[in-house]
């Protein structure tokens with residue numbers, strides 16, 4: 001456990017835990033509303049913010065947050081009001097965001113290619129104290145929303161029209177989900193990188209739901225998987241020279257494969273348990289089936 | 302407090318256009334307190350659009366709607382209304398239990414607050430009312446179509462509403478579930494709940510219904526006693542989801 005003495009590693013582990021908690025906590029709502037790839041889109045847009053941060057010599061994390069929030073609100077408005085061309089508008093936003101980021105990075109004197117790579121794929125060794133403060137504050141906001149409003153967010157993702165008829169402020173809550181997703185992207189950016197952020201939002205949720213039946217348990221299991229893989233990935237980078245983002249995502253996918261393999265035997269065991277609980281009676285088809293009425297047979301032709 | 306005579310639902314000359322096609326062309330609909338009104342008509346006649354306009358989910362291009370005597374635009378007391386949408390096969394991306402789905406119906410009372418002991422009891426009661434108490438911890442995706450429909454009704458009942466609005470609650474529902482639903486509805490009506498429900502035909506709910514409103518091409522063509530079902534439409538278990546051509550004459554007995 002010598003890595004715990006390293007201040008460098010302490011920062012990295014703290015950031016990793018926060019990412020492991022927040023990414024699946026937001027991801028579950030995106031998966032539920034079938035917007036699993038929204039995190040990817042926000043990641044593209046956030047790169048413009050990183051580029052702006054370098055160009056204006058401000059903290060890229062805060063600038064990326066600002067631009068990602070604006071981008072995610074635009075995406076939500078396109079989803080809510082957009083008609084048939086909505087997907088084209090989203091494509092423009094994604095690719096524009098990515099191209100803009102690369103361009104701005106190049107224009108700024110300080111933004112080197114190495115810097116670009118560290119934001120695209122994550123780089124624990126460059127996480128500063130200032131970054132850790134930003135990550136903590138943003139993660140606090142994300143947890144407040146995803147845990148505090150989980151019933152409301154569940155309702156609007158499950159059935160938006162029904163949620164409106166219960167009088168919930170659906171439009172505001174939809175925007176809040178978008179903003180929270182944007183904030184999560186920038187929280188996770190330093191650890192897994194903008195290109196792999198979405199994986200950490202989606203893969204733990206996909207893995208968890210292989211073995212769960214309820215939203216609440218899926219939430220808890222997904223967060224547990226998120227924390228486990230981000231911690232394991234971070235510790236791995238201490239001993240091996242491997243990129244953290246890729247390591248974490250590959251671990252998450254390994255968990256997904258494992259849970260998928262477990263799903264069938266688990267379902268079988270559950271149904272056996274249900275049968276046992278129902279007792280010997282009631283599970284067999286011992287109910288008398290009334291004899292089917294035979295045709296009268298005297299139908300005149 | 303509104304007066305006793307005030308109708309629970311009042312729709313006056315409602316017009317709605319979906320995609321450039323007029324779907325409601327001046328619909329009048331009044332439902333009094335404690336009344337059970339069936340909205341009938343062929344597929345595509347505008348029944349769903351009519352009930353969705355009552356709850357403010359379809360913008361009207363003309364006419365007006367009021368609920369409990371309050372103009373819809375200013376209506377806020379959503380916990381008085383229970384809505385059961387027309388069931389779709391689309392499920393959400395994450396597993397959810399019967400209890401979790403039904404609990405979301407209670408949000409009209411708790412809104413942004415935390416659920417109380419009373420809220421949890423109401424959710425449990427609603428699940429019992431539709432006969433799914435033994436399935437409340439199961440995933441909704443493991444249920445049959447009829448059981449899923451019962452979940453949607455329990456979700457509407459969780460808020461203990463005074464007005465139930467149901468869109469084709471019997472469509473694609475197996476006979477056992479139909480009987481349970483009819484029983485649930487009977488209890489609600491006996492307790493004084495007002496009901497507006499879209500039906501393809503009256504079926505096992507017939508004895509409960511006070512009045513029927515028949516739509517055809519977005520116009521009310523009958524408003525009065527429920528038409529007696531004729532032919533095979535009266536048979537229980539008859540397939541409810543078969544398509545009707547828009548111009549097929551309504552086989553409601555009273556009208557043709």
Ligand SMILES: Nc1ncnc2c1ncn2[C@@H]1O[C@H](COP(=O)(O)OP(=O)(O)O)[C@@H](O)[C@H]1O
Nearest residue numbers: 319320324342343344345346347348349350351
């Ligand atoms: N979102 C929509 N956009 C365009 N047309 C629609 C939409 N929803 C319904 N319609 C049309 O409006 C008509 C009435 O639909 P609906 O109210 O669902 O009928 P019903 O419930 O009686 O079967 C149908 O012809 C349908 O095709």
Ligand SMILES: [Mg+2]
Nearest residue numbers: 348349350387
């Ligand atoms: Mg309909």
